[in-house]
Amino acid sequence: MNTHDLIRELREPAATKIVLLVADGLGGLPLEPGGKTELETARTPHLDALVRDGVCGLSLPVLPGITPGSGPGHLGLFGYDPLEYRIGRGILEALGINFPVGPKDVAIRGNFCTLGADGKITDRRAGRPTNEANKAAVAKLRTVKVPGVELFVEPVKEHRFVLVIRGDGLGDAVNDTDPQQVGLEPLPAGAVAPKVVAATPAEPDPGAFRTATAVNEFVKQAREVLRDQGPINGVTLRGFAKYPKIETFRDVYGLKAAAIAVYPMYKGLARLVGMDILDPGSTLQGQVDTLKTVWKDYDFFFLHYKYTDSTGEDGNFPAKVEMTEAFDAVIPQVRALNPDVLIVTGDHSTPSKMRSHSWHPVPTVLAAATCRPDRVAEFGEEACLRGGLGQFEAKHLMLLAMAHAGRLGKYGA
Amino acid sequence: MNTHDLIRELREPAATKIVLLVADGLGGLPLEPGGKTELETARTPHLDALVRDGVCGLSLPVLPGITPGSGPGHLGLFGYDPLEYRIGRGILEALGINFPVGPKDVAIRGNFCTLGADGKITDRRAGRPTNEANKAAVAKLRTVKVPGVELFVEPVKEHRFVLVIRGDGLGDAVNDTDPQQVGLEPLPAGAVAPKVVAATPAEPDPGAFRTATAVNEFVKQAREVLRDQGPINGVTLRGFAKYPKIETFRDVYGLKAAAIAVYPMYKGLARLVGMDILDPGSTLQGQVDTLKTVWKDYDFFFLHYKYTDSTGEDGNFPAKVEMTEAFDAVIPQVRALNPDVLIVTGDHSTPSKMRSHSWHPVPTVLAAATCRPDRVAEFGEEACLRGGLGQFEAKHLMLLAMAHAGRLGKYGA
Numbered sequence: 001m002n003t004h005d006l007i008r009e010l011r012e013p014a015a016t017k018i019v020l021l022v023a024d025g026l027g028g029l030p031l032e033p034g035g036k037t038e039l040e041t042a043r044t045p046h047l048d049a050l051v052r053d054g055v056c057g058l059s060l061p062v063l064p065g066i067t068p069g070s071g072p073g074h075l076g077l078f079g080y081d082p083l084e085y086r087i088g089r090g091i092l093e094a095l096g097i098n099f100p101v102g103p104k105d106v107a108i109r110g111n112f113c114t115l116g117a118d119g120k121i122t123d124r125r126a127g128r129p130t131n132e133a134n135k136a137a138v139a140k141l142r143t144v145k146v147p148g149v150e151l152f153v154e155p156v157k158e159h160r161f162v163l164v165i166r167g168d169g170l171g172d173a174v175n176d177t178d179p180q181q182v183g184l185e186p187l188p189a190g191a192v193a194p195k196v197v198a199a200t201p202a203e204p205d206p207g208a209f210r211t212a213t214a215v216n217e218f219v220k221q222a223r224e225v226l227r228d229q230g231p232i233n234g235v236t237l238r239g240f241a242k243y244p245k246i247e248t249f250r251d252v253y254g255l256k257a258a259a260i261a262v263y264p265m266y267k268g269l270a271r272l273v274g275m276d277i278l279d280p281g282s283t284l285q286g287q288v289d290t291l292k293t294v295w296k297d298y299d300f301f302f303l304h305y306k307y308t309d310s311t312g313e314d315g316n317f318p319a320k321v322e323m324t325e326a327f328d329a330v331i332p333q334v335r336a337l338n339p340d341v342l343i344v345t346g347d348h349s350t351p352s353k354m355r356s357h358s359w360h361p362v363p364t365v366l367a368a369a370t371c372r373p374d375r376v377a378e379f380g381e382e383a384c385l386r387g388g389l390g391q392f393e394a395k396h397l398m399l400l401a402m403a404h405a406g407r408l409g410k411y412g413a
Numbered sequence: 414m415n416t417h418d419l420i421r422e423l424r425e426p427a428a429t430k431i432v433l434l435v436a437d438g439l440g441g442l443p444l445e446p447g448g449k450t451e452l453e454t455a456r457t458p459h460l461d462a463l464v465r466d467g468v469c470g471l472s473l474p475v476l477p478g479i480t481p482g483s484g485p486g487h488l489g490l491f492g493y494d495p496l497e498y499r500i501g502r503g504i505l506e507a508l509g510i511n512f513p514v515g516p517k518d519v520a521i522r523g524n525f526c527t528l529g530a531d532g533k534i535t536d537r538r539a540g541r542p543t544n545e546a547n548k549a550a551v552a553k554l555r556t557v558k559v560p561g562v563e564l565f566v567e568p569v570k571e572h573r574f575v576l577v578i579r580g581d582g583l584g585d586a587v588n589d590t591d592p593q594q595v596g597l598e599p600l601p602a603g604a605v606a607p608k609v610v611a612a613t614p615a616e617p618d619p620g621a622f623r624t625a626t627a628v629n630e631f632v633k634q635a636r637e638v639l640r641d642q643g644p645i646n647g648v649t650l651r652g653f654a655k656y657p658k659i660e661t662f663r664d665v666y667g668l669k670a671a672a673i674a675v676y677p678m679y680k681g682l683a684r685l686v687g688m689d690i691l692d693p694g695s696t697l698q699g700q701v702d703t704l705k706t707v708w709k710d711y712d713f714f715f716l717h718y719k720y721t722d723s724t725g726e727d728g729n730f731p732a733k734v735e736m737t738e739a740f741d742a743v744i745p746q747v748r749a750l751n752p753d754v755l756i757v758t759g760d761h762s763t764p765s766k767m768r769s770h771s772w773h774p775v776p777t778v779l780a781a782a783t784c785r786p787d788r789v790a791e792f793g794e795e796a797c798l799r800g801g802l803g804q805f806e807a808k809h810l811m812l813l814a815m816a817h818a819g820r821l822g823k824y825g826a
Contacts, residue, residue, distance in 0.1 A: 001496040003476070010479070053446065370766075372442055372450070372773050372794055388795075390804040392477055399478030403772045410770055411475055412482035412495065413502035413652060 003079070003395075004252045006411070007402065011254050016340035016405040018255070019291075019301045022077060023327050024070070024266075025309030025350025027362040027381060031317055038308075038317060038352060039363060040380035042324035046331035047344060047365070047379040054342070054367030056376045057389020059397065061348045067359040073347030074269045078302075079253070079398030080246065087272060088172060088241020093162045095271045096264025097154055101243045106170045106211050108237045110153075110161040111178060112137055113186070115223070115234035121182045125159040127231045134158060137232045144221040149214045156264065163237060165214055171207025176238035177219065186236050189215040211240065248274025249300065253402060258294055260287045261304035270302055288330045295337055303334075309357075312350030320352050341368045341404045343397065344379075361391055368404035416492070416808070417665045419824070420815065424667050429753035429818040431668070432704075432714045435490060436740050437483070437679075438722030438763025440471075440775040440794060444730055451721075451730055451765060452776060453793035455737035459744035460757060460778070460792040467755075467780030469789045470802020472810065474761045480772045486760030487682045491715075492666070492811030493659065500685065501585060501654020506575050508684045509677025510567055514656045519583045519624050521650045523566075523574040524591060525550055528636070528647035532598045537591070538572040540644045547571060550645045557634040562627045569677065576650060578627055584620025589651035590632065599649050602628040624653065661687025662713065666815060671707055673700045674717035683715055701743045708750055716747075722770075725763030733765050754781045754817045756810065757792075774804055781817035 028038035061068040062082050071092055072082035090107035101107050112134070114123035129137070134155045141153040141161070149167035156162060173193065177186045191208035215237060222235050249257040251274070259270030260280050267277045276298070280290035287303055294301075307323035334342065345364040348357050363384045374388035385391075389400070402408045441451040474481040475495050484505055485495035503520035514520050525547070527536035542550070547568045554566040554574070562580035569575060590599045604621035628650060635648045662670040664687070672683030673693050680690045689711070693703035700716055707714075720736035747755065758777040761770050776797045787801035798804075802813070815821045 006476075006479070006496070370442065370764075370771070373447060374798060375795055386798065388798060389477075390471075390798075392804075396477040399476060400772075401478075403478035403480065408478060408480065408772075410480045410482050412485040412499065413505060 003081075003399070004247060007252055007399070007408070010409045010411055011402065011407055012409045013254065014406040016407065017295075017299060017301070018341040018401050018405050019303070019334060019339040019343065020077065020401070021303050021305070021334065021342070021344045022074070023305045023308040023324070023344065023346050025312045025348060025357065026346025027349025027351070027358070027360050028312065028320065029351035029353045029358075029360065031353055037381050038312070038320040039324055040382065042321045042328065044324065044328040044379055046328050048377065050331060050335070050342065050344065050367050051365050051379045051383070052377050053371070054365045055371040055374050055389055056363070056365050056379070056384045056387025058361035058381070058384050058387075058391045059345055059364045059394045060361050060391060061394045065359045067357050068348045069357065070265055070347060071269060073394075074266065076394030077345065077347060077397060078249070078273050079395055080273065081395050085244060085246055087244055087269070089239025090162070090241040091243060091272070092265050092268045093156060093160070093239065094164060095268025097156055097162060099152070099154055099162060099164060101164065102166070103243060104166050104168060104170065105243065106165045106172050107241055107243075108163040108165070108215070109239040110163045111236045112159045112161070112232045113234045113236050114231040119185045121179065121184060121186065121234070121236070123231065124178070124182060124236070128158050129232055131155070131157050133229070133232065134161065137226060137229045140225040140229060141222055141235075143225055144218055146214050146217045146221075151218065163218070165211060167210070167214070169207045170211045170242075171205035171209075172211065172240045172242040173205045173208040174212050174215065174240040176236075177215070178236035178238045186219065186234065189219070189237065244272075246272060250274055253300070253398065254407070255300040256298050257300040257302065258298040259302045259304070260290050261302070262287065263304070263306050266304040275302060284326065284330055288333050291334065292337065308346065309350045312352050313355060315352050315355040317352040340406070341366065341401050343401060345397070364389060364397070366400060366404065370404050416494075416812070417660060420665055420812070420821070423822045423824055424815065424820055425822045426667065427819040429820060430708075430712060430714070431754040431814050431818050432716070432747060432752040432756065433490065433814070434716050434718070434747065434755070434757045435487070436718045436721040436737070436757065436759050438725045438761060438770065439759025440762025440764070440771070440773050441725065441733065442764035442766045442771075442773065444766055450794050451725070451733040452737055453795065455734045455741065457737065457741040457792055459741050461790065463744060463748070463755065463757065463780050464778050464792045464796075465790055466784070467778045468784040468787050468802055469776070469778050469792070469797045469800025471774035471794070471797050471800070471804045472758055472777045472807045473774050473804060474807045478772050480770050481761045482770065483678055483760060484682060486807075487679065489807030490758065490760055490810055491662070491686050492808055493686065494808050498657060498659055500657055500682070502652025503575070503654040504656060504685070505678050505681045506569060506573070506652070507567075507577060508681025510569055510575060511690070512565070512567055512575060512577060514577065515579070516656060517579050517581060517583065518656065519578045519585050520654055520656075521576040521578070521628070522652040523576045524649045525572045525574070525645045526599070526647045526649050527644040534592070534595045534597060534599065534647070534649070536644065537595060537649070541571045542645055544568070544570050546642070546645065547574065550639060550642045553638040553642060554635055554648075556638055557631055559627050559630045559634075564631065576631070578624060580623070580627070582620045583624045583655075584618035584622075585624065585653045585655040586618045586621040587625050587628065587653040589649075590628070591649035591651045599632065599647065602632070602650065657685075659685060663687055666713070666811065667820070668713040669711050670713035670715065671711040672715045672717070673703050674715070675700065676717070676719050679717040679719075688715060697739065697743055701746050704747065705750065721759065722763045725765050726768060728765050728768040730765040753819070754779065754814050756814060758810070777802060777810070779813060779817065783817050
């Protein structure tokens, strides 16, 4: 049985509040055998206190061994099976800048790049232009016209922009044009077999040919209109994606949900499932202040903290420890609001040692009046192994949140 | 692959015996933070000894966060996916009183109620009539005739009866007529969209209209024939259900199975999967005596103990502790029979603190000669977290039982 149908059948109204704090890339690894992880190294008195009052475990974002991107990592935490719902990068970028993607659109992440006289890429980020230079280049791209489709070009920041192609019967099974290294020419766009979760191999979609043809024309004209923009003289495109059919948080859970995130990607993921996107500024304290301000207005709060991931991606173990401690420091302000259910977890692990996302399960704590004690006294990867939540699939976390919030009735007589 | 097909493929004959002791609602919660659960509080020397000889874990009845009724809770323990097999309340009630439900029948749970002069319910249980008054009222209901269908009315006890409607093309997607509170009139029956295991919304079933029409006529006549029965002057109906297609224990496991239960619901669940229903009287000792008496005649024994659940539902922590100790006291008599596999578990948790079923995983112990030791030395929620069975879905327990009983061969070459 579909879990969302089950939730819709069992859910009950309640005046309870659920807070989901996501410390991006929370899980880690020791640098040396026998050592401690970043989280175990960090001094986290407030998270440890939460653990003593709650129940712990380790979240498997997708499946054992599967390293998720931010999209699948968050969809799982939101209770959407990340193997069922696949969200393209282009859609995430478009949502993150508040572009109203529609059903006839294919959204694409664009990068400005620098091309040499031989047409080969010399800088994949065009020298990381200022946002002003980005906007000027975007203005040039907006002069490009391709017959049969409407084009929208929107700046993101530095070298990044969003391209949206609107037209009838467009498909999104198109290869990235970014060759992912310098010294190569951008690839032509072409239709590829769609990445589907299905046992049968799929045929290339005719709609994808239409998209690829339009995109190749756009890229050709882009080189012409960008010829006076200095190092910004080319584009690469990736993450071709149509808007997925996805049920909202209110549809599934009956929850009025707010997202308190700083970075576009996470705002985009939250908008995808129908959360209201609040503007907390750019600091964690600003996010917590926003949480307090809107406390009365929502049932569910998703707060996203970026820096446990970005420091891990940088391979900076001490910085990840420090960012973890900064995150710990705001926990008392959240607990002072008396949420009925407070969850702290991550969308995946980002061990500094690996300088990347990883598949390792993610430390998780859930605190509520109905928790069964598990004697775990500190928040860390090894301690969570002995926790009452065990190792669980991330997609089941929202079921537990709903249950502990008194929002799920009994299944069957 | 369907697990039942797998079992049929792998199963092997063996002269081994499996005992499944279900202490209903076994799992609990501490009353205070840092306290012990009912099971952890109870003095259970015999269960603790069993744990030292066996392997422990925690059973997830359905999914994390999902609170099961008795039906799904038991189906899971019997190895039937409770999200695949959905058993209506009416069927359980009918099975519990040994009514031979057939394929043309819709079974319904009926309650006698008291209606005021304005037709509104003043007592949902008609003052909890004696069983004699119940039988007298049922005799009156048996005089009701509705064209096109056959009606069967059977007493259960107190205010409860079973109504079975037999006819061609009847559906069971009919709403309850019980409004679940006093001060309201009983609701008319109507066809509703069936609760289906499917992503697409279902249309109301035309067969359900036929059932609803017949039921509304029955209810109308019931008021007339009951007018001299004192406080029993109305009926409410719920749990409309047809007999589900379900494979028997013998079909799936090749086991000759006996159920030793006191309460109708659990007899009904066991009959549903084809177990023989024995009559042990009304005491736990009677149940154990029955087990001894029929020991030679069966391969599998399901013994259901009710009072760990009913005391939990009453919110009576000390009574649940006491009932747990009473259950512990009979364990030596069961072990003396030398079962090849002895399992003690519950169909769900019923924490006294919550006065209801809950979603919390259920302590489980399995003892057999082939158990791998897990160093757990006492039977309790927190201790079971460290057990060798881990946290497992209840529906997999029978696979373990079959394996430890030497009744499952190798899968693949």
